Amino acid sequence: MSSIHPDQYVSDRLAGRGAAAAGYAPPDPGDGSLIEDPAVRAPLVLNNRSFGEVTEIICGYAEKAPGKWWMPLFAIAGLAAATGTLMIAYLIITGVGVWGLTNQVDWAWDITNFVFWIGIGHAGTLISAILCLFKQKWRTAVNRSAEAMTIFAVICAGMFPAIHVGRIWFIWMVFPLPNSNSIWPNFRSPLLWDVFAVSTYFTVSLLFWFMGLIPDMASLRDRAHKRMLASKRRAEKPRLGDVIRAYVFGMLSMGWRFSSRHWHRYEVAYLILAGLSTPLVLSVHSIVSFDFATSVLPGWHTTIFPPYFVAGAIFGGFAMVLLLLIPAREVFPNFRDFLTLRHIENMAKILLVTGMMVGFAYSMEFFIAWYSGNEYELSVFLNNRANPAKAPYWWAYWTMISCNVISPQVFWFRKLRTNPLVVWIVALAVTIGMWFERFVIIVTSLHRAFLPAEWHMFHPTPVDVLTFVGSCGIFLTLFLLFVRFLPVFAMAEIKAVLPQAHRHDHDDDHHDDHHGEAH
Amino acid sequence: MPGLFPKWTNALPTVTAAMAMGGAVTAVAGVWYYFTPKYWEAGYMPQQPGSGFNHQIHAGKLGIDCRYCHTKVEQSPEANVPNVATCMGCHTENRLSTEFVKDEKVQFIRDAYATDESIEWRRVHKLPDYVRNFPHHVHIHAGVSCYSCHGQIMGMPEVFQAEPLSMGWCLDCHRDPGKHLVEPDQVTRLREVEQELTARRHHEGTMDVDALVEALRTAPPETCGACHH
Numbered sequence: 136m137s138s139i140h141p142d143q144y145v146s147d148r149l150a151g152r153g154a155a156a157a158g159y160a161p162p163d164p165g166d167g168s169l170i171e172d173p174a175v176r177a178p179l180v181l182n183n184r185s186f187g188e189v190t191e192i193i194c195g196y197a198e199k200a201p202g203k204w205w206m207p208l209f210a211i212a213g214l215a216a217a218t219g220t221l222m223i224a225y226l227i228i229t230g231v232g233v234w235g236l237t238n239q240v241d242w243a244w245d246i247t248n249f250v251f252w253i254g255i256g257h258a259g260t261l262i263s264a265i266l267c268l269f270k271q272k273w274r275t276a277v278n279r280s281a282e283a284m285t286i287f288a289v290i291c292a293g294m295f296p297a298i299h300v301g302r303i304w305f306i307w308m309v310f311p312l313p314n315s316n317s318i319w320p321n322f323r324s325p326l327l328w329d330v331f332a333v334s335t336y337f338t339v340s341l342l343f344w345f346m347g348l349i350p351d352m353a354s355l356r357d358r359a360h361k362r363m364l365a366s367k368r369r370a371e372k373p374r375l376g377d378v379i380r381a382y383v384f385g386m387l388s389m390g391w392r393f394s395s396r397h398w399h400r401y402e403v404a405y406l407i408l409a410g411l412s413t414p415l416v417l418s419v420h421s422i423v424s425f426d427f428a429t430s431v432l433p434g435w436h437t438t439i440f441p442p443y444f445v446a447g448a449i450f451g452g453f454a455m456v457l458l459l460l461i462p463a464r465e466v467f468p469n470f471r472d473f474l475t476l477r478h479i480e481n482m483a484k485i486l487l488v489t490g491m492m493v494g495f496a497y498s499m500e501f502f503i504a505w506y507s508g509n510e511y512e513l514s515v516f517l518n519n520r521a522n523p524a525k526a527p528y529w530w531a532y533w534t535m536i537s538c539n540v541i542s543p544q545v546f547w548f549r550k551l552r553t554n555p556l557v558v559w560i561v562a563l564a565v566t567i568g569m570w571f572e573r574f575v576i577i578v579t580s581l582h583r584a585f586l587p588a589e590w591h592m593f594h595p596t597p598v599d600v601l602t603f604v605g606s607c608g609i610f611l612t613l614f615l616l617f618v619r620f621l622p623v624f625a626m627a628e629i630k631a632v633l634p635q636a637h638r639h640d641h642d643d644d645h646h647d648d649h650h651g652e653a654h
Numbered sequence: 655m656p657g658l659f660p661k662w663t664n665a666l667p668t669v670t671a672a673m674a675m676g677g678a679v680t681a682v683a684g685v686w687y688y689f690t691p692k693y694w695e696a697g698y699m700p701q702q703p704g705s706g707f708n709h710q711i712h713a714g715k716l717g718i719d720c721r722y723c724h725t726k727v728e729q730s731p732e733a734n735v736p737n738v739a740t741c742m743g744c745h746t747e748n749r750l751s752t753e754f755v756k757d758e759k760v761q762f763i764r765d766a767y768a769t770d771e772s773i774e775w776r777r778v779h780k781l782p783d784y785v786r787n788f789p790h791h792v793h794i795h796a797g798v799s800c801y802s803c804h805g806q807i808m809g810m811p812e813v814f815q816a817e818p819l820s821m822g823w824c825l826d827c828h829r830d831p832g833k834h835l836v837e838p839d840q841v842t843r844l845r846e847v848e849q850e851l852t853a854r855r856h857h858e859g860t861m862d863v864d865a866l867v868e869a870l871r872t873a874p875p876e877t878c879g880a881c882h883h
Contacts, residue, residue, distance in 0.1 A: 317822030
């Protein structure tokens with residue numbers, strides 16, 4: 136390891152002077168952060184882990200009891216989830232009047248939460264689909280947990296449109312089922328497209344996640360089975376946890392035996408699912424944006440919505456990945472070997488890029504409102520959102536701008552984007568900002584529509600608040616169960632990016648591209 | 655290492671998949687067949703008070719026109735049930751020969767008349783309360799026969815619901831009224847209407863369907879507000 140600054144090293148090497156010219160010794164910062172020399176790649180796994188160590192560490196998270204932090208956190212999350220469930224039961228029994236909705240603001244926290252959660256899922260799909268097709272190997276550190284977040288977020292998201300219909304026992308009517316009323320859902324309505332988009336998204340994401348889990352669950356099965364047999368040889372009763380693990384993972388791993396043929400089919404299926412998911416990254420949130428864009432309401436009726444929503448979804452999704460995985464680095468032993476500073480830095484850069492994309496969209500909305508000459512639209516942006524003197528919701532708008540546009544700008548500085556605490560704080564700000572973005576879009580456009588006589592403020596009730604808190608609780612409960620019982624990293628994929636998997640490693644510039652040649 | 659699962663479990667995925675498919679098909683078929691007004695409502699035949707009212711005798715055998723009792727059907731949305739006085743028009747004591755009428759069978763009418771009480775006839779054809787009153791007069795004048803919704807009343811000793819009265823069933827006619835329209839002055843002649851409509855199904859009808867639809871002038875509405883509040 137060299138103390139020379141990476142930039143210095145590169146310029147030395149290019150100029151043919153200093154230590155760099157003599158021997159090829161890339162200055163490895165040791166924490167996995169990116170190396171400036173484009174000829175050298177930062178390691179994806181630190182501390183020279185062997186295949187066996189990778190299995191031991193990752194299976195260990197799912198097999199051994201986690202630290203003391205888990206149970207209190209799980210209790211809090213579970214309590215929040217239970218409260219949310221009670222609120223939903225109360226809503227169903229009483230009616231949607233328990234929310235603060237009025238004739239004027241008939242969509243508020245419910246749809247805000249829906250769009251918020253559905254956006255959170257997009258990082259997982261982007262990582263597992265698009266980054267897979269572009270062969271971005273750093274995705275192996277986050278794909279499993281990000282995909283899990285996708286599933287959990289879509290569960291939270293799907294809840295809100297279902298309960299906001301009021302008479303939930305008629306929810307089957309959203310599906311085009313033949314019925315004795317001879318009526319169909321309105322196929323020209325984006326609300327129906329939403330049903331298809333979200334259910335397709337959930338199905339494909341679940342399949343993708345589950346298929347990726349199969350080999351890893353087979354590892355957990357075999358390890359539990361081995362421990363069972365060892366206890367039997369010692370004439371002891373096997374531990375109940377091992378028996379449950381062996382049988383449950385045995386069923387879920389669907390007879391996986393690690394044969395070459397299994398792997399071959401696995402890789403083909405993985406590629407097919409990646410291909411199927413790729414359009415979903417773009418389509419799902421585009422269609423969610425149509426819920427607004429196809430209406431005639433100023434503030435909603437905007438052609439920029441689909442790309443703006445997709446960028447915002449990826450932005451919010453990566454913020455959530457960072458929000459949950461940076462603390463995981465602290466509490467799980469050896470977690471940092473797999474989720475290195477390089478990964479955090481990469482995701483911080485994505486936050487910076489997508490943050491500027493949404494910032495561009497925010498400014499473009501103003502430009503178009505002015506350029507179109509539509510005074511109602513301009514009024515929405517100036518008088519309902521941005522101007523503190525006139526807009527009652529100015530604080531929501533400026534919270535959104537500070538969290539989403541200003542806060543990620545700190546990532547221009549390498550020191551700050553490689554500081555996990557700073558990245559975590561920005562991720563938290565972005566998560567808050569993205570919730571406010573949806574609130575701003577929905578409520579500030581609705582609360583002052585065309586007729587001033589109908590103008591009303593929206594006041595959330597405790598049921599509104601607790602239902603949102605409940606959805607966070609459900610998300611966190613599911614995520615805590617996931618890190619406790621399932622492998623949080625895709626072990627097989629991590630092993631494939633270890634240097635040992637490629638025999639001609641460090642001296643070869645293109646070692647990532649030609650595996651198989653050396654065998 | 656001995657296997658975790660016994661060998662027979664290899665069949666489980668196939669069996670589970672087959673059972674899931676079978677279950678899904680059964681569920682869909684079951685809902686399709688049973689969860690319909692066609693199954694639950696058609697054939698509804700409530701017990702009427704007294705000895706009931708035999709439509710087969712009155713309307714069929716004796717040929718009393720529907721409008722003799724359901725007097726307001728041409729002017730009102732409601733095809734009213736007659737009051738006791740209408741019954742008493744014929745069934746006053748010793749008015750009809752005992753050859754036709756057994757006194758004990760109509761005694762409940764005379765009792766009601768004597769005590770000035772209504773007979774609580776039970777409604778057979780019901781619509782959900784989110785549907786407006788079915789406008790009988792509009793349909794009658796448009797040329798929809800009683801037969802099209804109530805079936806062959808002239809052959810029913812006790813009236814039952816002959817048709818499902820589901821929304822889809824209403825819409826079938828509203829979307830293609832030609833199958834059911836007759837000349838408006840023929841609507842209560844249920845036997846002739848039955849013959850005509852049956853023949854029409856085999857393209858042997860004698861009425862000019864196009865002229866009937868043409869005479870209807872406006873197409874039957876399909877908007878929600880046409881039937882719902």
